Amino acid sequence: MGKISTSAFSVSIDGFGAALNQSLDNPFGEGGMALPGWMLKTRMFHAMRGQEGGSTGVDDGFASRSMENIGAWIMGRNMFGPIRGPWPDDSWKGWWGENPPYHAPTFILTHHPRDPIVMEGGTTFHFVTDGFHAALERARDAAGDLDIKIGGGVSTVRQYLRAGLIDELHLAFSPVMLGRGETMFEGLDLPELGYRLIETAPTELATHVVIGR
């Protein structure tokens, strides 16, 4: 059985995983686009966009590993898009265009049912309305022996951490101070939940931290 992990998840130095006021123009909230700055420079990210070049050091190592061996994704509805409430129509298919970077069945936690969307490149978006445990079961069935990635956002990751269901969490602390936003740690006692710090790796663009059980 594959492991369940969250990887390449960027956090501000003051502990926010997303800024406030997410919108079509600001997928990470207002001012939040600086959070994944370290990743945008990696060779992995360049390759994902069909571009040459990019950094090949520690940042790229973490970015590349974050996309390996994945059999299924789980994400919160706000990571899928800026729409809140019932789906107005079927036009929104995620931020990523016709060929999303997931290339695997992707289970989206939502209160609002919707038919699956088959995208190019192996990604199918499934909408799960019966809770995060149900989403994990479906992801397990879909992933087989491969790993399950909890993609985000903050509240989804926290929900799985609180239930002790994430085996490994890789955070990248970016040199960004947000002041407000979606808090990663507030009220979440990871040592109490059985988690411990496994590895830290600082680079010029981020301090990578790996937390596990």
Add this chain to the structure above:
Amino acid sequence: MGKISTSAFSVSIDGFGAALNQSLDNPFGEGGMALPGWMLKTRMFHAMRGQEGGSTGVDDGFASRSMENIGAWIMGRNMFGPIRGPWPDDSWKGWWGENPPYHAPTFILTHHPRDPIVMEGGTTFHFVTDGFHAALERARDAAGDLDIKIGGGVSTVRQYLRAGLIDELHLAFSPVMLGRGETMFEGLDLPELGYRLIETAPTELATHVVIGR
């Protein structure tokens, strides 16, 4: 007029500046002694204890600068000692022995009056019972053209930050996860208060972050 700063202030990756349950054996709370781990290895800290050796890189640079040009210190009562409530007697003179590392007038915020204590090496502990603004005025008079250092702990630093009275804040994020403790950032919107990130410098032992106005 000198600047007002807090320097070499260690924070866990999950944002705590101290662990809980401070006591005589645990000045940083239970499990908190790992917080200043980066500093204990520096040449500055070795020299402060009259020892040879210690690291001479970025960590030592930050540690050394944190002790330069200081005309007065301000600290909270819990940084001075583990005693709570009225002083039982005059026996407690801080954690540091007869020659504390401050070498300047040091103003301690407390609700409980006490006569000043003249220590060796230029440190005199003054006990200020009329608030943090009054302490700053007295520190300014004492410091002359030199700088004022707000030494800690967490709640004292936050109090001065919230009032916009700290010019520069140097935090060192240590590879430690506490889960609970005294939160550095919760409910404190530094950008809103006019602060911004000035510098980050990662090392193997800490990620140094300088915040200013």
